[in-house]
Amino acid sequence: MIKAGCLLGLAAGLMMSCTALADPWAPPGDMILRHDVQLLADAGIIRSPVTAWPISWATLDADISETDPSQINRLSGSQQAAYQRLKDRVRANKSLSGIQPNAEMSVRNNNFWLRTFEDTPREKTEVRAGASWMGNRLAVRVQGSYVGDPENPDNQNWRMDGSYAAVSLGNQILSAGAIDRWWGPSWDNTLIYSNAARPIGGFALERNVAKAFETRWLSWIGPWNYSLFWGFLGDDRAVDNARLLAFRVGFRPFQSLEIGLTRSAIWCGSGRPCDADAFWDIVIAKDNTGEGDIDPGNDPSNQLAAVDFRWSSPWGDGPWAIYSQWVANDETNNLPSQWFGQAGFEWWGELTTRWISGSYTAHFEVSDTLAEFWESEPSYDSAYNHGTYQSGYRYEGRPIGAAADGDSLVVSAGLSLVESADRSWNCLVRWSKLNKNGDGTGFDLVNAAAVDETDTWGVQLSHRRGLRVKALNLGWISAGVGFQHSDNQVTGNEDKDFQGFLQWTWDPQGTW
Numbered sequence: 001m002i003k004a005g006c007l008l009g010l011a012a013g014l015m016m017s018c019t020a021l022a023d024p025w026a027p028p029g030d031m032i033l034r035h036d037v038q039l040l041a042d043a044g045i046i047r048s049p050v051t052a053w054p055i056s057w058a059t060l061d062a063d064i065s066e067t068d069p070s071q072i073n074r075l076s077g078s079q080q081a082a083y084q085r086l087k088d089r090v091r092a093n094k095s096l097s098g099i100q101p102n103a104e105m106s107v108r109n110n111n112f113w114l115r116t117f118e119d120t121p122r123e124k125t126e127v128r129a130g131a132s133w134m135g136n137r138l139a140v141r142v143q144g145s146y147v148g149d150p151e152n153p154d155n156q157n158w159r160m161d162g163s164y165a166a167v168s169l170g171n172q173i174l175s176a177g178a179i180d181r182w183w184g185p186s187w188d189n190t191l192i193y194s195n196a197a198r199p200i201g202g203f204a205l206e207r208n209v210a211k212a213f214e215t216r217w218l219s220w221i222g223p224w225n226y227s228l229f230w231g232f233l234g235d236d237r238a239v240d241n242a243r244l245l246a247f248r249v250g251f252r253p254f255q256s257l258e259i260g261l262t263r264s265a266i267w268c269g270s271g272r273p274c275d276a277d278a279f280w281d282i283v284i285a286k287d288n289t290g291e292g293d294i295d296p297g298n299d300p301s302n303q304l305a306a307v308d309f310r311w312s313s314p315w316g317d318g319p320w321a322i323y324s325q326w327v328a329n330d331e332t333n334n335l336p337s338q339w340f341g342q343a344g345f346e347w348w349g350e351l352t353t354r355w356i357s358g359s360y361t362a363h364f365e366v367s368d369t370l371a372e373f374w375e376s377e378p379s380y381d382s383a384y385n386h387g388t389y390q391s392g393y394r395y396e397g398r399p400i401g402a403a404a405d406g407d408s409l410v411v412s413a414g415l416s417l418v419e420s421a422d423r424s425w426n427c428l429v430r431w432s433k434l435n436k437n438g439d440g441t442g443f444d445l446v447n448a449a450a451v452d453e454t455d456t457w458g459v460q461l462s463h464r465r466g467l468r469v470k471a472l473n474l475g476w477i478s479a480g481v482g483f484q485h486s487d488n489q490v491t492g493n494e495d496k497d498f499q500g501f502l503q504w505t506w507d508p509q510g511t512w
Helices: 004-017 031-042 057-065 069-073 077-095 276-283 442-446
Strands: 098-108 125-134 138-148 164-169 172-177 202-207 224-232 243-254 257-267 301-312 320-332 335-352 357-368 409-420 423-439 452-469 472-488 494-506
Touching (some): 077 357
Antiparallel strands (some): 098 125, 098 494, 125 138, 138 164, 172 202, 224 243, 243 257, 320 335, 409 423, 472 494
C-alpha cells in the first residue's frame, strides 16, 4: 500500500495548484445505486459504460442532464423512481463542499461467505473514521481504520484503505490512493478485478466523462471510458514489492450492448526485471519462458487478459440481459490460451405484494475458474498462479480476481429488491466446488477459498436501510444472515456454519 505520508504529500502538492471537483466516483458496493444505474442504462437514459466500478459521477451527471423530458415521461414507474433516486444522489454529491467527516463500524462472525459486489465486512471487527475535502477540481479523502484480529498475512491492525487524492485534468482523473474496484458485468464473482481483496494502493488515470469519438472512423464504438492502474503489492509475498499493472477500456457500440477489454500483469519486484525493456515485453505479451530470449531469470510478468460483455434483450422485448466474461491465463503461439470463464442471465421488473413492493433485479450466474475446464484434461493450478510470482494473482492473501479463487466452479442465483431511496433487500443462493482436485499441496496452499477440494452450498439474506430522525441523517445500517454447508472432499470433514454481519456507515458519499 502507498505510505500515508506519500499520499498526503501528493494531496498537499495538488492542493497548492488546484481548487477540486465533487467526490469523483460512485464506488462499488452500493446495491441500490448499481440497480438504478443499470436499470437506467437499459432504458437508454445512461449512455456511458456501466460495468466497471467505480463510475465517475460526472459521466452519470452528464447523461442525466442531457435526457429529454419526453424520454422521462415514457419510462415505467420503477424506471422513473430509479431516475429520481439517481438524480437526487448526483445533486447531493455536487452540493458537497468543504470538509466532510465519515465513519463506519462493522462486525461479522468467523466463517463468512465469499464476497460479492455488495459492500460487506472483510474482517471480524473494524472501526473506521475519516474526512474528505472537495472543491472544484480536487478531492481528497483521508481515513483510518482499526481492525481487531486481522486475517491478512501482514497482520495490520491499522489501515488507511479508502484514502485517496484525485485531481481533474481536462476530461481525465489522476488519482493516488487505495480504493475498491469491480471490473465486469457480474454480480457475484467477477474474474479479473474484484473487491475480494483489500483495495490495492497505487496510481490511476481514468476518463471522467464517457464520450464517443467525433471522427467517423471511431465514432461507431459509441461512448467509451478507460482505467489505467499502477498498484503496489507490498511485501509478505514470494516476490516482495511486486507491482500490479491493469488497464481496462469499456465501450457501448449500441445502447443494448456493452463490451469490456482488460489486461493486467503482476511484474517487477525484488530480484525481477523492472526496466523499460521488461515493460515493453509485457505490452507486446512477450512474457513466456522459452519465447525469444525469455528465461526464468528475466520472465517479466504474470499476465492475464479478459473480454466481457453485457447484452440487454438481444432478441424479444425483454426486460432481460445476458452477460459473460472470459479470462486468458496464458499465451500460446501469440494467441491467448488457458481460458476460464463465466456466463450469466439477468432480468428485472416491479414487485408489489401486501408486505413489500419495489423494483427488483434477479440473476443466475455460473463461473468456472479452472483453466480449460471443458477439456478432458484441464489445466489445474494454472488460473491465478505463476511459477515465478508464486503468491499468484492475490493481495494480502485474498484474490484480486474471483473471490472463489482458481480451479473453482460457482453457481449462484440472486435477487435484489429496492423498496425506496434508502431501503433494499438482497438474497443469494449459491453452490460451489472450490479448488477442484486440490489436496493441500503446492499451489493449493495459497488458494484463498480452500486448500482442499471443498463442496459448499448456502443461502444469505441482507438488508440495508437509511437511518433518519426527522431531517437528521444518521447514515446507513446493513445487516445480513446466512447458512453455509461445506464438505471437504479430502478429509471428509463436514461443517455447518451460521453466518451474520452488522454494519453502520455514515458517509456523505452515500447520501440519498
